[in-house]
Amino acid sequence: MFTDSQVRYLFRELLRSFQRLKGVSLVSTLIMSVALTMLALFTLITINLHAVARTFQNEIEIVAFLEEDLGTASIQEIEQRLLQHHGVASVSFVSKDDALKEFTAQLGEDSDLLDVLDENPLPASLRISLLEEAQTSERLALLAAWLREIPGVEEVRYGDQWVERLERYVKAFLVLDVVLGALVVASALFVVGNTVRLTVMTRERSIEVMRLVGATDWFIRVPFVVEGALQGAVAAGLAMAVLWAVQRYATRFVGPLVFYDVGQIAGFVALCAIVSAFGSLTSLRRFLRI
């Protein structure tokens, strides 16, 4: 597309423009990186919230209390039926004795209270943990209703209200994320557009001369596009660095947090570079009609 000397020339041109516009480039890169930090921060909060929700959801289980004196064979039969049911991940049997031990452990020092009892009042139960896709409030309700119909099952319990609330939170944060993301992308494009306008203004003469001496449109555009891409990448990298520091600091107070993995960081930087280059190109079109 371009000859060696044109490439060398464009590269020098880029350095020259950075030199000349040190202040403007720096400020706009900083503004952009602040906006990106906000976006990345909120996304990170959502990711962490989601992670927390996930761990809680993994603890969501349905407990089916069994009738007294149910034979081992019947229990196994029920277990088999459950395992074949759609959405069930695993089933574990908790005997009367196990339940008592667990209860004793939970009571801790107050476990003496149990001594007054002659016999173990706790029923045996089946604890059913669910696949992730089945962990919605509707599916839980359906499953619970189905369980109640099984002979030998006396009672079914699950934390229904709690699940519903958690779901609402995650959904709300996702909406917030999308709205914020849109705002940040829009403002990032605006900042890039403004920078390009400033750059165009300072380079108006050289652009005019380029057109007069027969530079192709792409030859004129390339420095702007590359500059935009670099700016986006640097701003994104900076945002990630800041966020990483914030995350390290926050970890001290709230315990381990999830951070973006290398692939996500690379993706974020690349995406910002592309968006910024695109912003450069479109605002160049607007200001120069090229």
Added chain:
Amino acid sequence: MTNATQPVVEHAGPERHPIVSLSHVTKRYGKREALRDITLQVEHGGFVFVVGPSGAGKSTLLRLVYMEEFPSEGQVTVAGFVSTRMRRNRIPHLRRKVGLIFQNFKLLEDRNVFENVAFPLYVIGSNRNYIRKTVLDILGRVGLYQKRNSFPHELSGGEQQRVAIARALANSPYVLLADEPTGNLDPVVAREILKLLFRINVAGTAVIMATHDHDLVRQYRQRIVHLEHGEIVQDESAMTHWVPEKDLDAWREEPLQTQPPEGE
């Protein structure tokens, strides 16, 4: 000097054909007619002054020639490029065959003389050695070899215009378009610039120069096209051998102010 033996009339022979041709060109901006029914031909190697008061349409005429604008009616043909069939991506190719100079020079203030003149060559991707050789040669021809490392603000107006002329020559254009090139210069310097344009013309490049300064150009026996209110009111054809033979010889023999030293 090998070309000293060539006849002056080399570009004035019967084989002349137009490098620039306007045919019934009208240019309107909204309702206002900037140019009306202009028909004008400039031969290969020709020289034309376009004279008229400001607002007569001189700049518009030149802009039509370098195809910054396109006619509302009629057709402009420049070095084989035809305005009615011009595609946007062909314009750069036309510009590489047309040299442009302006009243306000349009130099790049942050680049030195050498870089300014080299600019068109960088843009089209010539190789470095060629650029260096060509630019130094041209700077020698316009007498600015020694100022090659100066920046525009360090130069006088006349010198700046000579840099602009050197830049316009970098691509060896078929035609040089000059829009009020002497407008910012005092008469003495203006004459120097004119002399430089004549020299360039003698070397084979057609020149179209627009100016409001009739007094400056009437003393030369050159073709003058008078433009008023967007119309050609008079076309004084050039007298043959308008430059005294001895002057031409003097221009050729006159040592260029600052030839590049050997080996550089």
